[in-house]
Amino acid sequence: MRSHLLNGLTAEHYRSSVTEGVERVAAKLATTDRPFTGVTVDALTPRVDAIDLDRPLGDTAAVLDELEDVYLKDAVYFHHPRYLAHLNCPVVIPAVLGEAVLSAVNSSLDTWDQSAGGTLIERKLIDWTTGRIGLGPAADGVFTSGGTQSNLQALLLAREEAKTDSPAKLRIFASEVSHFSVKKSAKLLGLGQEAVVTVPVDHDKRLQTVALARELERCRQGGLVPMAVVATAGTTDFGSIDPLPEIAELCAQYGVWMHVDAAYGCGLLASLKHRDRLTGIERADSVTVDYHKSFFQPVSSSAVLVKDAATLRHATYHAEYLNPRRMVQERIPNQVDKSLQTTRRFDALKLWMTLRVMGADGIGELFDEVCDLAAEGWKLLAADPRYDVVVEPTLSTLVFRYIPAAVTDPAEIDRANLYARKALFASGDAVVAGTKVGGRHYLKFTLLNPETTPADIAAVLDLIAGHAEQYLGESLDRAS
Numbered sequence: 244m245r246s247h248l249l250n251g252l253t254a255e256h257y258r259s260s261v262t263e264g265v266e267r268v269a270a271k272l273a274t275t276d277r278p279f280t281g282v283t284v285d286a287l288t289p290r291v292d293a294i295d296l297d298r299p300l301g302d303t304a305a306v307l308d309e310l311e312d313v314y315l316k317d318a319v320y321f322h323h324p325r326y327l328a329h330l331n332c333p334v335v336i337p338a339v340l341g342e343a344v345l346s347a348v349n350s351s352l353d354t355w356d357q358s359a360g361g362t363l364i365e366r367k368l369i370d371w372t373t374g375r376i377g378l379g380p381a382a383d384g385v386f387t388s389g390g391t392q393s394n395l396q397a398l399l400l401a402r403e404e405a406k407t408d409s410p411a412k413l414r415i416f417a418s419e420v421s422h423f424s425v426k427k428s429a430k431l432l433g434l435g436q437e438a439v440v441t442v443p444v445d446h447d448k449r450l451q452t453v454a455l456a457r458e459l460e461r462c463r464q465g466g467l468v469p470m471a472v473v474a475t476a477g478t479t480d481f482g483s484i485d486p487l488p489e490i491a492e493l494c495a496q497y498g499v500w501m502h503v504d505a506a507y508g509c510g511l512l513a514s515l516k517h518r519d520r521l522t523g524i525e526r527a528d529s530v531t532v533d534y535h536k537s538f539f540q541p542v543s544s545s546a547v548l549v550k551d552a553a554t555l556r557h558a559t560y561h562a563e564y565l566n567p568r569r570m571v572q573e574r575i576p577n578q579v580d581k582s583l584q585t586t587r588r589f590d591a592l593k594l595w596m597t598l599r600v601m602g603a604d605g606i607g608e609l610f611d612e613v614c615d616l617a618a619e620g621w622k623l624l625a626a627d628p629r630y631d632v633v634v635e636p637t638l639s640t641l642v643f644r645y646i647p648a649a650v651t652d653p654a655e656i657d658r659a660n661l662y663a664r665k666a667l668f669a670s671g672d673a674v675v676a677g678t679k680v681g682g683r684h685y686l687k688f689t690l691l692n693p694e695t696t697p698a699d700i701a702a703v704l705d706l707i708a709g710h711a712e713q714y715l716g717e718s719l720d721r722a723s
C-alpha cells in the first residue's frame with residue numbers, strides 16, 4: 244500500500260497516475276457537446292449505490308473507467324458555452340495547474356511552519372487585492388472557502404466592533420436582493436433573523452439609499468444599534484451594484500460598519516473597461532471577493548478583506564501546540580490568527596499562477612467580454628416580443644420570462660417558464676437558472692463564459708420558447 248503514498252519513491256507512479264487522469268478529463272472536455280446529459284437522479288443513483296467501497300479496484304485505469312460511469316459522463320460542465328445557469332465560471336488553465344500543485348504539496352496555510360512560502364504568497368495576493376480595492380495601507384485579509392464564509396467573518400468582525408453589550412439590539416441592513424448568507428450569518432452569530440433589516444431596491448435592483456437612511460434613523464431612535472450595512476456589488480440574481488458612495492456616506496454618518504459583498508462583482512477589480520462601477524468600494528470596512536466567480540478560478544477561492552488589519556484580532560485564538568502568543572512577538576506570520584478555519588488549503592496558489600501567467604488584465608479582459616455579452620443578450624431579449632426582461636445588466640446576468648401573446652394568466656405563464664427550464668435541463672441542450680421576481684417565476688442566464696456567443700443566447704431563447712409553447716399546447720389539450 245505504501246506505493247500509493249506520494250513521496251520521492253513514488254514520483255513516477257504519481258506522474259503516470261495524474262497524467263492518466265488529466266488525459267481522461269482532457270478527452271472529455273474535447274468531446275463534450277452539451278453542458279449536461281440530462282441524466283436523472285433515479286438513473287444515476289443505482290450506479291453509485293452499486294459500488295462497494297469496501298472492495299477497491301486497486302488499479303487507476305479501472306477506477307477512472309468507473310468514474311466515467313458515475314461522474315464524468317454525466318457531470319454538469321461549466322466550460323460548455325451553453326451552461327448559462329449559476330455563478331460558476333469556466334476555469335483558466337494556470338489555476339488548474341495551481342490546483343494540481345497545491346494538492347500534491349498539500350501545504351496548510353494555518354501556520355508558517357506548515358506552509359512557509361505559501362504564507363507569503365497568500366499575503367502578497369491579499370495585499371494585491373486590497374490595493375486594487377483601495378482599502379489603504381492598514382488593510383489586510385485572508386483567503387476563505389467562499390463568499391458565505393467571507394460574509395460570515397466580515398459580520399463577525401462588525402459584531403465585535405459594534406458598541407453594545409446587548410447582541411439582541413444589533414441590526415444589519417441589507418437589500419432585499421442581498422445574498423442569503425447575510426441572514427444565515429446573523430443566525431450563526433446569535434443575532435437571529437429579525438436582526439437583518441431588509442431594505443427595498445429601486446427599479447434597477449439597487450438598494451434604495453433613502454430607505455436605508457430611514458431605517459438607520461428608525462433604528463437609532465428605537466434604541467437599537469446599527470451593526471453593519473451590507474452593500475452588494477453584484478447581486479446574485481441581477482448583478483446590480485448598490486450605490487456604494489452614498490452607502491459609504493450613510494455608514495460614516497451613523498458610525499456603522501460598511502461591508503461590501505463583492506463576491507460576484509469583484510471581477511471588475513481587474514476590468515479594463517468597467518472598474519468605475521465599483522467606485523466607493525474603497526470606503527468599505529470589509530469586502531468579500533470570490534475569485535471562484537469572476538476571476539475564472541476553480542472552487543474554492545475567496546477572500547475577506549478589511550480596511551483595518553487590527554479588526555482581524557476578533558478571529559484570533561492562540562493554541563500552545565499551534566500558534567502560541569509568543570509567535571506574534573517573534574513576528575512569525577501565522578495566517579490562522581486571522582482565519583475562521585484552522586487547516587486551510589493553499590487556494591491562493593491558483594490565483595498566483597493565474598496572475599503570473601495571464602496577468603490581471605487577462606482576467607479583466609475575460610470578465611469584460613462576458614459583461615459585453617450580457618449587454619448584447621439584453622438587446623436580444625428587449626427586442627424579442629416573446630420575452631419580458633427585468634433589468635439592463637451591470638455585470639453579466641439576465642433575468643427574463645417567456646410571455647406568450649395568447650396567455651394572460653400569470654400562474655399559467657409561471658408554469659410554462661418552470662416547465663421550459665426543467666425540459667431544457669432534461670434535454671441537456673443548455674442549462675439555465677430560475678428565480679422569482681415580484682412573486683412570479685423568471686428564468687436567468689448567468690453569463691460567465693467568454694466562449695458563449697450572442698448566437699448561443701438566441702438559440703437557447705428559441706429552445707426555451709419551444710419548450711414553453713409545447714407545455715402551453717399540451718395544457719390546452721388537457722383543458723379541452
Ligand SMILES: Cc1ncc(COP(=O)(O)O)c(C=O)c1O
Binds near residue numbers: 389392394424545
Ligand atoms: C452576492 C453573493 N454573495 C455571496 C455568495 C456566496 O458565495 P459562495 O457560494 O462562494 O459561498 C454568493 C453566491 O452566489 C453571491 O452571489
